Amino acid sequence: MIEKPDFILNFHKPENTEIKHIRGHWYLYERHNKYDPSIKRSRKVSGKCLGKITEQGLIPTKRRLVNIEQKPQISDVIEVGSSVFFYERTAEYRERLQKFFPDLWRQIYVISFIRAMYNPRFRRLFLHYENSFFAHLFPDLNFSAPYLCRLLKSLGKQRDAIAAFMREDIDLKRSFILFDGHRLLSASRTMEFAELGYDSKRRFKPQINLLYLFSLSEDTGLPLYYKQYIGSIHDVRAFADILKEVGIKSNHYTIIADKGFGSDEDLALLEHYKLNYLIPLKRGNRYVKDRIPLSQSDYDSVFTYHGRAIQCKRFDEDDCVIHLYYDAQLYADELSDASLRQEKLNAAKELKTAQELKRRSHNKGRLTDAELMALKPQTLAQLHAEIKEMGTITVRTNQSGLNGKQIYYMYKQRQAIEQYFKTYGDTMEFESSYMRGRNEEEAWLFLNHLSSVFAIGCIEEIARIEESRNISLKDLTQTLSKITAVKIDGQWKTAPIKRTVEKLCRKLDLNLTDEYINSLVCP
Structure with missing residues (x-):
């Protein structure tokens, strides 16, 4: 029997544990009792190793350590697909807004993007802002109701700047x-x-x-x-x-x-x-x-x-x-439509004529002879004669x-x-x-103008990749908004996406690698 050293004899063993000597070292293990039907009584069952016992005390095993500093710190989860898509394609408008509205350009730009993507009421702007990548591209923007009222009034008074901003789009040639x-x-x-x-x-x-x-x-x-x-x-x-x-x-x-x-x-x-x-x-x-x-x-x-x-x-x-x-194609479409409507009208006239003739056979007629003659079905030749300009x-x-x-x-x-x-x-x-008021209306119209220009740009992008028949503006924004990123230990990492979404990103030349997203928010 191995003689136990003093640090083992003096060690305070917790309840439901036991000390084992393995290859010259002393270890603390979990212990509990389990009924064994073969011997019809309980027997000892050893559990997991809790650590190594030394003269300095118990050293927990590494897999039992809970090091808070080593746990990944997840601080935020946001939408990046639509945000990056709009951000890449509107650089010219950002520069121009900064030129004509140096104090308000960030708010104008972010509001126009959010309304183009989600078309929300002004009171919901902050909700969409904090859940999008724009909250990190343009941090600490204020979208409270009092501030938005001041923003609309201030922007609406700057009709000269608004006109100058739009005038740069006009090609005088x-x-x-x-x-x-x-x-x-x-x-x-x-x-x-x-x-x-x-x-x-x-x-x-x-x-x-x-x-x-x-x-x-x-x-x-x-x-x-x-x-x-x-x-x-x-x-x-x-x-x-x-x-x-x-x-x-x-x-x-x-x-x-x-x-x-x-x-x-x-x-x-x-x-x-x-x-x-x-x-x-x-x-x-x-x-x-x-x-x-x-x-x-x-x-x-x-x-x-x-x-x-x-x-x-x-x-x-x-x-x-x-x-x-x-x-000729327009003529064929209009003739087909007119013929279909005339067939329905003729069927209704024939039904009314048959009902009137039945009533007259019982001396209970309701229509005059002129009204009955007016129920005569119209032929295709008569219809075509009335619409001579069909197809023109x-x-x-x-x-x-x-x-x-x-x-x-x-x-x-x-x-x-x-x-x-x-x-x-x-x-x-x-x-x-x-x-x-007139100023608020002017600001509202300018924000509408920017949002609609952004939206038209998306529609043109859909046409460029030849997906106009399959994807609408709402389909595009909803699909891209499902692409999210999570911030882990201060670095953004994109979440896995479906193959269909990945295929759409390739068609749109949309680069959503972790390195690229982190580079956008680099100081």
Whole structure:
């Protein structure tokens, strides 16, 4: 039997433990009793080693040590996907904001990003800010309600700086800029610009007139410059004012308007201000009535637009030029739609006729003979005779030097404008304002402008990678916002992502390595 040294004899052994001598050393082990059915009584069972007993006392085993300094320190988990995506693609706007708004540019930039990504109310800005990477790129920003009120008032008073900021987007060498007016509803009773009126959606509510200038490029109408006007001011009168403010000569640019500008009063104002224009006319107008070619060979020219054949005929008038276009695909779509509606109408008429004849057989007729004759089904030939302009588009312009193909391509750019205002109003929910004063409204519109420009940039990026049919703006922001990073021991590390998200990042050339993310927040 091994003789125990004094430090072992004097060692205070904790309860449920035992001391073992192994290869000349003394160790402290866990011990407990367990019933053994083979011997029908309890027996001793040794547990884990708790440490080594020496003359200096118990030295715990390393796997039992709990060293707080060696545990990884996790301090934050944030979203990095959308933040880095926007941050990389908006460097030009950051520099320009810093130039024109040296005291407010960080707040303006971060607010515009958050509203482009999440389109939240102002009271929720801080919630999204603290959960995004922008809280570390631009730390310690204040988004309290009192500060935001002061920010909106201060920013709204700087219309000169806002105009100068937007003026740098305008390329004075371009020959064509698109103009369009848009009505924004106002719920404020103190907004002097808001007046009761009808908009394109027939809403009779207080509204302001927001006038926008767009650049003309392939399949894209990029928003350049805006100005708000009182709700009752006519769009054409506002055009002359905004042209003067921007500093461009009216006869060097062309207004591409919608069918609402086709009245004689509008055209007279355009001529008075010497504005070049391109305006689609409503069907049945006096210029093409009874002048539509009866056969395709009677058209002057033909060209293709997005794989579709477009035929054109030109009519030179005393004060303008009329271009009549025929689209066979448009004709087929309209004829199919009209035929379907007429078939349903004929079926309803036949049913009413059968019911009336049945009632008359019992001397209980309800309709007169004239009313019964009016229920006679309409044939396709009669339908086509009533809609002679099916498949056609008529455009009026004072640009006599442009051919039919140039006019048509310019006219189709309005689709990009319609898409922009759809994004502005429906997707980003900037259709209604709750601002109480003119300055706050101006600041709200400028923040909307920046957010929508950021959003249009995302839409163009989706088109660049040829994913327009599969990914929307909301799909992109929601997918990228799922990419997160965690701060461990002062260093950011990205969390694992799905293969589909990783594939999208590769298409977008989005670099989200740990080294790159840490380099962005380096002092």
